[in-house]
Amino acid sequence: MAPDNQPRGQTLSARMKRQPIEVLLRGDDSGGLLALVEMDVPATFAGRPLHVHESWDEAFYALEGELTFQVGEDVMTVGPGTFAFAAREVPHTFANLSGRQARILITLTPAGFEHYLETGRRPPPRTRAVGPTLAASSARAPARKEP
Numbered sequence: 001m002a003p004d005n006q007p008r009g010q011t012l013s014a015r016m017k018r019q020p021i022e023v024l025l026r027g028d029d030s031g032g033l034l035a036l037v038e039m040d041v042p043a044t045f046a047g048r049p050l051h052v053h054e055s056w057d058e059a060f061y062a063l064e065g066e067l068t069f070q071v072g073e074d075v076m077t078v079g080p081g082t083f084a085f086a087a088r089e090v091p092h093t094f095a096n097l098s099g100r101q102a103r104i105l106i107t108l109t110p111a112g113f114e115h116y117l118e119t120g121r122r123p124p125p126r127t128r129a130v131g132p133t134l135a136a137s138s139a140r141a142p143a144r145k146e147p
Helices: 113-119 134-138
Strands: 012-016 019-025 035-041 051-053 057-064 067-071 074-078 083-086 092-095 102-109 127-129
Touching (some): 051 092, 057 067, 083 092
Antiparallel strands (some): 057 083, 057 102, 067 092
């Protein structure tokens, strides 16, 4: 059942720092299998430190703007229509280094991480940092650009 008498299948809005977050599908509505989140990514979003999740996979789909992803050792700056996948225990992060607003769709499996996104609780459960943010990394080495 959805919290706060929210009917099943409707969206909720939450905020994580300055990024507007909209939970499109909650685990409560998918039997715990999947959560789907849409995020506006401001031009100033330097990204989270490179990190791993012990308990879930994350998939990212760029909707608008330009984003820089790191998944494992691969770093790439991409535009709309690009998909990236980070399996559990694979180091990953993303940032908006473009100077313009961007938007991303994030799939989380199994569900549960959307509760962190809604509350902004730090640190996220079963997550550990393993490196710097992309903004810090990009000062050392430029990212490849997707053709």
